[in-house]
Amino acid sequence: MTASGVVTEKPISRDLASTIRGRLQQFLAFGGLIVIFVFFSLASPDFLTFSNVTSMLFSTVVIGTLAIGTTFVIITAGIDLSIGTGMSLCAVMAGVFIVHWHIPLPIGVPLAILFGGVIGLINGFNVAILKIPPFIATLAMMLAAQGLALVISHSAPIYFDTVPAYAAISTGNLIPGVKFPNAVIVLAAVAIIAAIILNKTVLGRYTYSIGSNAEATALSGINVRKWQIIIYAFAGLFIGLASVLISARLGSAQPALGQGYELQAIAAVVIGGTSLFGGKGSILGTVIGALIISLLNNGLQIMSVPQEWQNVVLGAVILAAVYTDNIRRRKAAM
Amino acid sequence: MTASGVVTEKPISRDLASTIRGRLQQFLAFGGLIVIFVFFSLASPDFLTFSNVTSMLFSTVVIGTLAIGTTFVIITAGIDLSIGTGMSLCAVMAGVFIVHWHIPLPIGVPLAILFGGVIGLINGFNVAILKIPPFIATLAMMLAAQGLALVISHSAPIYFDTVPAYAAISTGNLIPGVKFPNAVIVLAAVAIIAAIILNKTVLGRYTYSIGSNAEATALSGINVRKWQIIIYAFAGLFIGLASVLISARLGSAQPALGQGYELQAIAAVVIGGTSLFGGKGSILGTVIGALIISLLNNGLQIMSVPQEWQNVVLGAVILAAVYTDNIRRRKAAM
Amino acid sequence: GGSGSTGASGGKTPYIAIVSKGFSQQFWQAVKSGAESEAKKEGARITFEGPPTESDVEKQITMLTNALAKRPDAIGFAALDSRAAAPLMQQAKSANIPVIAFDSGVDSTVPVTTAATDNKAAAAEDAKHLSQLVGGKGVVGMVIHDQTSQTGTQRRDGFIDWMKTNAPGITLLPPQYSSSDLNKAADITKSIIAANQDLAGIYGSNEASAEGVAKGIQESGKKGVKAVGFDSGKAQIDAIKSGTLAGAITQNPIAIGQQVVVAAMKAIKGVQQPKFINTGYYWYDSTNINDPKIQAVLYQ
Amino acid sequence: MTMTPLLQVQGVTKSFPGVKALSNVHLDLRPGEVLALAGENGAGKSTLMKLLSGIYTADEGEFYLNGEKLEVASPKHAQELGIAIIHQDFNLIPDLTVAQNIFVGREPRWAHTFLNERALNVKAQELIERLQLPLDPKQNVGALTVAKQQMVEIAKALSYEAEVLIMDEPTAALNDAEVATLHELIRRFIRPNTGVIYISHRMNELKVISDRVTVIRDGQYVDTLDVQTTSMKEVIALMVGRSITSDATPVGVRDDREVLLSVSGLNTKDRLKDVSFDLRKGEILGFAGLMGAGRTEVARAIVGADGIESGTITLRGKQISIRNPAEAAKHRIGYLSEDRKRYGLLLEQDVGANIVLSAVSELYAAWGFLKSKSMRATAARYVKTLRIKTPSINQMTKNLSGGNQQKVVIAKWLVKDCDILIFDEPTRGIDVGAKEEIYVLLNELAAQGKSIIMISSELPEVLRMSHRVVVMTEGRVAGILTADEATQESVMHYATLRDDERPGDPAERDSFETEQASPTDVNSDQTAGKR
């Protein structure tokens, strides 16, 4: 065959260049985070201390875990509003399993996480099979979970103090001697695993495909319904995990805690560059998004900004961060 | 000329049939509402009383007004998270205008409504010009408005009792003798006006076309940015109006009230059949959606369902309502 | 926890970090203003923060953690869930930061003192007055501001317990919850009235709920329902003056705020003080509302 | 000639990241002419047109309209200047009706604000009737087939009363009959002060409609030729830099092949009536018919994309029921949709991801993990074989030229090892050279024993590829012809058979005479010699 003129010359070197550029972009997105970090470090001497940075990371854990799970759902062009109250329900179930039924931790904790998977499974079923728009399906789940958490717990916190080992899941220090809470390590591990799944597995690939064009994906012979259910159920596991992390941190399952977390988690995902219209997104972005939010909250509190002003500043900084990120991306795309 | 064989046969009769079918569909969507209504009427003798129905309608007013405005934004494939706290901020501003600055009502009230427009305008600017995703732009506004409402009001309600006429905007009875609150009449009027604007004006047409395919709309020579700003600003007026209605009802501007209203309003819009992906939606649907939510809340309270179960039932009914609506539509589309 | 030494008293203005149960509600704003005015008097610097809702335990814990990171000279803390805060209490102790608990007790030996009201007893007082107002019989509804928080449950349970033991003629409706949303409280009240035409009395467990109860009664046009509330606030005081509300229990949030700062200053200076400071509550109605003693505890 | 060109392009250069789409291109359009623009996929045709219509701005170069320098700031500005364009990728608003789409931005109004919907529909109806297009002004555009959407684009462009009309592959989705209609419209549009730039990969059509043809290759100007005095062979040679020799008849026609798939009595609620046919092993079965004949419907029904009312599908002698395309894939049946943008591509994903999509879990995964290396190798191989013009397999598919996007869709189905491939308009928007290569590939697949259903609106293509031709009309199978029987005339005869119409019924035949005549006309250049 002739006419090789159309085949691009040196595809490899060009490929490499674009890879480096992509890396650089992510690095720069990270840059926004770093700017804020440096600012606070200079602005307040209390900010850049080991214990404060640790506690900032610690406060990222719950939102971060929820956000990572939701990233999958949002990349499929879905949404999950049930993560906040779903987390309360899972925490209550963890309490029921572990405190009331005395199931040992090595079984009870996975059970609680799986319970999150069941919540996701139901969401997935409603979305994929009953064809309920994700917003409504998960809104309904949000309401139901909220109610059930109260019903099951009789509107009272369930305390884990009969099982002292439970708290160690979040607050213990795996690395002996260093006061670095386990929850942060768990978040890091989970982020890495999620990133691998999103980028290196069939599940991840189909997550992107479905979000890009569900119809084209279906016509390519992929069972979109089945995969949607799997993805929602998989994301649900993160609800369960978050519930364990938060209830271990607090030493109790708080049945009314959690509403509003969905918005924060979704915000982290979106700030991290994932599109609500599906097809685009990354775990690294989500983690950065979650860090930006908790960094800002922490920094503003550390700087003793009056609370009524904190939200004003938070809003403005989020806007500025995303705007500069936009400009950067447009520049990079030139 | 050629190719007459391809012309569709009997386009007129098909047209008529599809029109009738369309009407029937809306009637049936209404049907979901009616089923719930009839159920409660049978289940509790206290439900179907003039005063209860009035108060149910009254309780729809705020969410309904917010939802109508947001319908426009959502049809453009946008979202507005700032409606709840934006409403608080507007209410506080109404207090500042009317109570602190003694601006007479006929000017003060429009000013407060316009202030809502300004909030929308800023959102529109951030979305259209700075290209911030609507979710983030309005999330930032939500945070900023929340903070500003507290800052401006010094975290204390502003009472309108020096201006007794203000309360009449919501609670007065325009129709003499009949205890039918003005706010409900305002909502009805606003819904009709909004429906006319959405269906019969250029603004409405561009709302749909931007949501349906913004790129194609721009290529057709329409200034999409300009119209996006106009639409957000227009939707903002409803934030202002809702703030007047709620503060007139309560006799005070509550700076901390409002968060969470955005989710309810968006839920009303989506339950009413508007797609979060843009291009589709109607004011009638939104009003039905808002009515379904407040009907369920009211009915469950009237039936003295324990509150923790109310949310569970609410979730299940919303799911069922939307599911049946889906089936009906699929059937109708056959 | 490397939160260094306090090193405060060395000429620098002492810094007191106060973490409350809420922020934007009137009650907490009154506590805040009391604390601020006292701090001014004492020459101290304070910060005052609280989570958006009284169920947001995690947010409060984070706020407390951040407060500790600022190495304050003393901490004022109103725990949403005292057990969840226990490790942080230990951390404060090891950093030699004295803790003043307020509004409710902290399940820990760390706090130097606790300035709190007995919410259960206060709610019982409300129940007693309502029972008298309705003549010991009839249907009584409750609009409670929160389902799980300590103030919510104590004010609910205190009310219910008193009614159950002391007023057998009264039928209590299941409590409904307003999430401290005035608008919602008004809607709930109207629903309760619509469903119970024979409603004799109704109780609102905080400012928003009480004000909502007054609004709901007013909007429904129903006459003869006796309503009692909790806390104060302009609209509530007006409702009491106009008779829509029969009366209410108020605590003294301004004094609570002041006492937190006073106690903190004492603790910083190492002055001994009692383990418990009762901040008290007062019943007020149209008869005593202009009493200077009552006027002093009302906030608007 | 000394007259000022209507439109002149000089020294235009345009680059995208990693791609130099145009370099120093010039072109002039004379008043009163149809100028064809020819070039391979990715040569830069659409890019040039987008520069003219204000979508992109040129890196270098100048434009002149009637001798005056032209700076097109935006699409709206282009409209105001009298430049109208039909885009290759549709730019329609799916949730609006046909009428609303045609006049979007120019709606009849009262007081500048209120829409006069009735006037809008009347205006649209008038336009549609004047143009003789089979459209209903009140129908939602999103519900239309590609062909009809194309017509909406045509109507919209013609409604502007422009001086310069740019048509970027307006006929890619059209049937010969509709092509003829369009040509008639163009002829009526041409006046002494107007001109048309016409892009198409159907070479025979250029001969019929255009006066001159400008050829570009790899973003560079090659030559401009007078159509009257040039043969299309020369144009093609200039385009692809070599001459195309094609054997113009189906290969491997045999009638002793075993039946693989048998469809019998297929009915759908909407369109199909009693559709029956057999597909044999190693066979290329062509599907011909006018627009709306139901060919796409048959394909979608077979793969389970749409529900069927009755009828059986038998695969290798066993009756099967296919509820969705995933089940079809399990039976090794693949479907390439005619609407690449809506049903074929993940536009926001890269080329590599698209190419391997349908084969991911089967060929490129172990224990759920992707075999990235082998995926990339495969993608790179198909980019090479199909000569997909892209800077790398990491390029976003959206950024490819139309024809190259189509090649990506084809590659996707070549990667997946299907026994039965249903190709719906597979060569839509693909240049002549690449078409030949795809034909070769299809013939190779058939020779390997794969069965192919090829739905195409280009009759010459159907005739040169198909072992047998199924002709459909109005949802029915009007006739099944062998390769020998299938000719322009016989196919068109069956394609226009009406319900209950006996072949040769003179009264009914009358109304289709013109319709049959014109396509024959159009294709005479290429096909007359072959048959």
Ligand SMILES: Nc1ncnc2c1ncn2[C@@H]1O[C@H](COP(=O)(O)OP(=O)(O)OP(=O)(O)O)[C@@H](O)[C@H]1O
């Ligand atoms: N937005 C874009 N970003 C990057 N590259 C682009 C973009 N648009 C076009 N290109 C590249 O520019 C070149 C020319 O594309 P163009 O669409 O003009 O080709 P074409 O001649 O119209 O081809 P076809 O016949 O396939 O439609 C192609 O290599 C294409 O990949």
Ligand SMILES: Nc1ncnc2c1ncn2[C@@H]1O[C@H](COP(=O)(O)OP(=O)(O)OP(=O)(O)O)[C@@H](O)[C@H]1O
């Ligand atoms: N008159 C019509 N009314 C409603 N729907 C129609 C009509 N004509 C066609 N359709 C729809 O369009 C499609 C039918 O055209 P289809 O694509 O099957 O025909 P085709 O033979 O493949 O023709 P082509 O692909 O050339 O348009 C189906 O989706 C059908 O529902």
Ligand SMILES: [Mg+2]
């Ligand atoms: Mg092109």
Ligand SMILES: [Mg+2]
């Ligand atoms: Mg077709």
